[in-house]
Amino acid sequence: MNDKDGQNKMNNIDHQSLTPPRSEIGLLGWLRKNLFSSLSNTILTVAAIGFLLWLLPPLFEWAILDSIWMADSRKECWAKMEVPEGAACWAFIKDRLGLFVYGFYPMDQRWRVDLSFILLICAIFCVLYEKLPGRKFGLMFAIAFPFITGWLLIGGFGLELIETDKFGGIMLTLIIGVTGISFSLPIGIILALGRRSNMPVLKSLCVMFIEFIRGVPLIALLFIASTMLNFFLPPGTQFDLLMRVLIMVTLFSAAYIAEVVRGGLQGIPTGQYEAADALGLTYFKAHWLIILPQALKISIPGIVNTFIGLYKDTTLVIIIGLLDPLGIGRASLSDAVWAGLAKEVYLFVAIFFFVCCFAMSRYSLWLEKRLSTEN
């Protein structure tokens, strides 16, 4: 028997390539291979399906099927339900959506925020989408973007001045997040290069800065920003609270980026530096053209990880009195008309953050994949 089998197999060598056996292809093949390949795998699959069946339908019912979108108060909301409190009352979020998005920005000036959102989307598109025709101008626009938006949101030069303490909600999160992300990357790179430099003074300055920032919690830095900075500034100078927060958040994340990038730089073989030097490239050109593109590519997961951390840490500004979506949500809950709808508020805020962070994470995966097929 065995012998015969062996012979058959031998004969097959001469055959042309065959289609794979039925068990390998199609839906059934896929199921068998991925979900039921072994006893433990089967148990896990069944358990996971059971868990999802237990979790999803009630959640779906609560959040979507039975939910109430039209109401003027919590009482009205609950009155409309079969079981009071048995479903989500999204009418509350709808009612407060303006607050969630614009904070306390004056009603008649909100178009400025809307315009900024649109410009932000354009700028992100210009930076991230490389095949854009005329990308040079796109990048120039992206560099000008923070200044245009700064003017648009704060005002002056023909626009009505708006105090930054009116900023809040999603708009505030985006301002802090986008500023932090776009400034902490270049600062972090410079710090990383400084830390690897062979000029002792520069090097120890960078090391001290990075270690200090990494050794202090962001909350403490924010308190320093809101209270202590006045000691260091000449008396009488007005220094906007939001501006201080922006600086602190940027520096905080720059220190982390610096360490991530330093790790990437260490992954570059010395041969790359030598080849660049041997061609006569200057320090700056060698880093810009040869070293950093490779080092940053290795660092993408770490960099994006830091950015996601920064983005979520923006919620900490609540403790120095700025109201991001979470802060707005908490403040709204104390409104007697709506009080008691905490689930809806927190779910809404969670979804907002999740969408942003998940997008960043997906983009980084996509970028990594594209760069790795490149070579």
Place this chain on the structure above:
Amino acid sequence: MPEKRKHKKKSSSKKRLPRKIEKSKTIIEISEMHKWFGSFHVLKDINLRISAGEKIVICGPSGSGKSTLIRCINRLEEHQRGQIFVDGMELTDDLKGIELVRSEVGMVFQQFNLFPHLTVLENCSLALVWVRNLPKSEAEDIALKYLERVKIPEQAQKYPGQLSGGQQQRVAIARSLCMNPKIMLFDEPTSALDPEMIKEVLDVMIELAETGMTMLVVTHEMGFATAVADRVIFMDDGQIIEQNNPKDFFEKPKHKRTKLFLSQILAH
């Protein structure tokens, strides 16, 4: 096929003479040069004069300082005592001077050191654009010309990781040649290659030698030394022990250490 190609190359290589080179003009002069790594005395009292167009092969046991010596010539390593003149310019701490010298001196490494994130064409045209300030299209034309010379124009759009070792090393040679250097340094260019690829790289180097390029080659390929070198230098323990034309060097080595070394590598 290779025969034919070679033929074509030869007839056209005259036209591509990189530069008018006056023979016997000194292009590298090293005098009483010493170098230390920390307290370790790597190079001891090196004196060397190289004429334009000369082909020098440097050999010696591992750790004898061969790499360090040729890396001093484009100041990838600093020397601490003595003087090095390259094409009339002394190598000092002056950064601008060093970058100028480096753009005149090509270097080929054992590990190729191509830039993995750039295509072959970009690898070659990069320095033309960023050091020589040529427009991109012109730089790419020059790069293609040299890729043809090392016989791989068809790989121009690939990335280094997609090429064999021998092809990568030829790209590395083309990358250096694009800068139209006066001097080419080779640090064991074939040591990291599989035997069947060594020949394709050596062939390119032999052709390059025929154009009159000044070449310093650290290698243990004695066939190459015999065919191409004007002078073979033997180093041991950070010193130049002996130098001679290849014939006399291999047949009548004077120094005991040279004899020992030659007997060892010939035994392989």
